Amino acid sequence: MNKKIETIFNDIYFKELLSYYEQVDYLSILSCGRRELSHSSFIAWLADPSGNHGLNDFFLQSIFEIFIARFYSKSIDISGKNINIFTEKTIKSGRLDIYIESADEKWQIVIENKVHSKEGDHQLKKYFEELNNKYDDTFFLYLKPHLLSGSEYPLSADFKVIYYQEIIPLLNSSFELAVNKGHIETALLIKSYVRSLSIISLDSVNFDAMALSCFELKQLKRLYRNHKLLFEDIKSEISESESNDYLDSIESIKNSLMFINLLKLMSFGEVLNLDDQAKVILFSNDKDNSKYDVLNDAGIIANCVPKTNLFYILVENYINNNIGINLKKFEEDFPNSFGIEDIEIELYKVFKNSKEAQIENKKHYPKRKNPFFDYENIFELEDCVIVLKKAWTAKQKNKLNGKSSIELLLQFIKKNESKFNIRVEQCK
Numbered sequence: 001m002n003k004k005i006e007t008i009f010n011d012i013y014f015k016e017l018l019s020y021y022e023q024v025d026y027l028s029i030l031s032c033g034r035r036e037l038s039h040s041s042f043i044a045w046l047a048d049p050s051g052n053h054g055l056n057d058f059f060l061q062s063i064f065e066i067f068i069a070r071f072y073s074k075s076i077d078i079s080g081k082n083i084n085i086f087t088e089k090t091i092k093s094g095r096l097d098i099y100i101e102s103a104d105e106k107w108q109i110v111i112e113n114k115v116h117s118k119e120g121d122h123q124l125k126k127y128f129e130e131l132n133n134k135y136d137d138t139f140f141l142y143l144k145p146h147l148l149s150g151s152e153y154p155l156s157a158d159f160k161v162i163y164y165q166e167i168i169p170l171l172n173s174s175f176e177l178a179v180n181k182g183h184i185e186t187a188l189l190i191k192s193y194v195r196s197l198s199i200i201s202l203d204s205v206n207f208d209a210m211a212l213s214c215f216e217l218k219q220l221k222r223l224y225r226n227h228k229l230l231f232e233d234i235k236s237e238i239s240e241s242e243s244n245d246y247l248d249s250i251e252s253i254k255n256s257l258m259f260i261n262l263l264k265l266m267s268f269g270e271v272l273n274l275d276d277q278a279k280v281i282l283f284s285n286d287k288d289n290s291k292y293d294v295l296n297d298a299g300i301i302a303n304c305v306p307k308t309n310l311f312y313i314l315v316e317n318y319i320n321n322n323i324g325i326n327l328k329k330f331e332e333d334f335p336n337s338f339g340i341e342d343i344e345i346e347l348y349k350v351f352k353n354s355k356e357a358q359i360e361n362k363k364h365y366p367k368r369k370n371p372f373f374d375y376e377n378i379f380e381l382e383d384c385v386i387v388l389k390k391a392w393t394a395k396q397k398n399k400l401n402g403k404s405s406i407e408l409l410l411q412f413i414k415k416n417e418s419k420f421n422i423r424v425e426q427c428k
Contacts, residue, residue, distance in 0.1 A: 007230070008223065008230065011223060011226060011227070013219045013222045013223045013226070014219075016219055017216065017220075020195075020216070025192040025195040026192045026193075027192075027193070027196040028196060033196050034116055035115070036097065036113050036114070036115045036117060037088065039113060039115060040087045040111075040113045041087050042193055043098060043111075043113075043143075043167075044085050044087050044098050044100075046174060046190075047059050047060040047085055048083075049081075049083055050083075053174075053183065053186040053189075054178065054183035054186055055177055055183070055186065057079060057083075058173075058174060058177055060078060060083070060100070061077075061078055061079070062170045063109070063170070064076050064078065065407065065410075066170070067141060067160070067162055068139050069410075069414060070426070071139070071160040072137075073423075073425075075415055076105070081102050081104065082102060083100065083102050084101050084102075085098070085100045086100075087099075091127070091130060091131070092130055093123075094126060094127065096111075096112075096127065097111055098111035099111075106137065107136060107137040107139070108131065108134060108137070108138050108139070109139045109141065110127060110138065110139070110141070111141045111143055112124060112127070112140075112141070112142045112143065114143065114145075115145065115210065124156035124158070124159050125158075127140070128140060128158045128159075140156075140158050140159040141159065141161075141162055142159040142160065142161045142162070143162055143163075143164065143167075144162075144163060145164050145209070145210035145211065164197055164210045165212065167211075168194065168197075168211055168213065168214065171190055171193065174186075175187050175190040175191060175194075178190060194211075194213050197210045197212075197213075198210075198212055198216060290306075290307060290427075291305060291307075291426070291427045292305055292306075292307065292310060292426055292427060293305075293424070293425045293426075294310070294314075294317075294423075294424055295422070295423050295424075295425065296317070296421045296422050296423070301313065301317060303427075304427040307406045307409075308390055308391070308392055310392070310409060310410075310413070310424060311347070311388055311409060312390075314413060314420065315334070315348075316379070317420065317422055318333070318420055319381075321421075324382050325382060326383050327350060327382075327383055327384050327386075330381055333416075333420075334347060334348070336348075338411075338412045343403075343408070345405055348373075348386045348387060348389060349387045350384050350385075350386055351384060351385050351386075351387070352385070353384075353385055354378050354380075354385055357375060357378055357385055357387055361373075361375040361387075372389065372390060372391045373387045373388065373389060373391075374387060374388050374389075375387055392405050410424060
């Protein structure tokens with residue numbers, strides 16, 4: 001078996017992972033890689049619109065658009081607002097790990113951050129009772145590691161669970177935005193912080209990864225595909241012996257420690273006491289297959305539709321409710337790029353008639369599996385026809401200020417729920 005394992009050690013993806021884990025992050029240098037206050041302080045720094053990171057309100061607005069929108073169905077624009085952020089804020093019932101408030105706008109966010117510690121006696125219940133009626137809107141979040149075996153869930157249902165793994169995309173987007181804006185020091189700090197969330201050291205069999213970077217996920221998937229049968233054999237062999245004995249049977253200590261952690265990352269073997277969620281993260285499809293329910297006051301308009309259909313349903317519903325509308329009025333309600341400055345995204349093309357649209361399609365847009373615009377469904381307005389954008393992606397883009405096109409669309413729908421009498425919820 002050891003000779004077979006050597007094929008993994010010689011795999012370029014294993015060597016690249018090993019090199020990644022040999023890098024040092026600043027939290028580890030300061031011996032605070034699993035200190036809750038260190039993580040709370042970094043997150044609070046990024047979330048502070050007036051912070052010296054140069055990213056303005058990007059990170060905090062992303063928290064609203066992803067987590068607050070998911071759990072509370074609230075859309076709040078924080079641009080230009082007076083916002084205060086604290087860590088370890090003392091209140092009557094205890095100390096809040098991260099506290100964000102806008103007294104002017106009458107909302108607050110309470111984030112309980114758990115890395116290793118456990119919840120105190122009715123701790124969260126006391127926080128909720130003290131703070132819930134302070135402002136018009138209060139949002140309670142519970143941040144915890146995703147892969148850490150034995151990490152606690154909140155005893156209070158009023159706190160909504162988010163995982164460190166779920167903030168990786170926010171950190172990646174912040175990194176890209178920092179690079180794009182020329183804030184290199186901020187970008188390097190974010191990169192180092194992401195590294196700190198994974199395995200701290202190869203010098204120990206202790207496994208305390210809080211989240212995995214996109215690079216790690218990609219390499220682990222590649223390794224698994226390259227050596228799937230071997231990993232399955234190893235899983236069976238480990239289950240018949242002690243894991244420490246198995247570690248000792250591998251000649252290179254560095255490789256053995258890395259290999260044991262690798263198996264833990266891949267969640268192979270109940271003997272290693274892994275959270276099954278690890279497997280979901282590691283071996284899920286890269287492609288975003290999210291689907292959405294589209295609703296209005298009367299009920300469901302469309303059930304579990306893919307993201308590529310959302311804009312079509314939105315416009316179809318709008319035109320059906322505004323018979324005979326002209327282009328000028330349509331452009332007022334559907335401004336190109338959603339009316340956001342510095343964003344370039346073409347939502348629709350305008351033609352005199354359907355014939356002109358089809359000529360344009362044949363001339364410039366030869367048939368492709370996933371067309372950018374939907375020439376099969378042309379909408380007629382009073383004075384023209386329009387062809388809608390069809391290609392919506394969940395991948396974040398620098399030219400979209402670190403957002404993805406589907407994020408911008410969902411943000412636009414959320415902002416105009418009352419105007420269009422329509423809302424969107426992700427299918428569960």
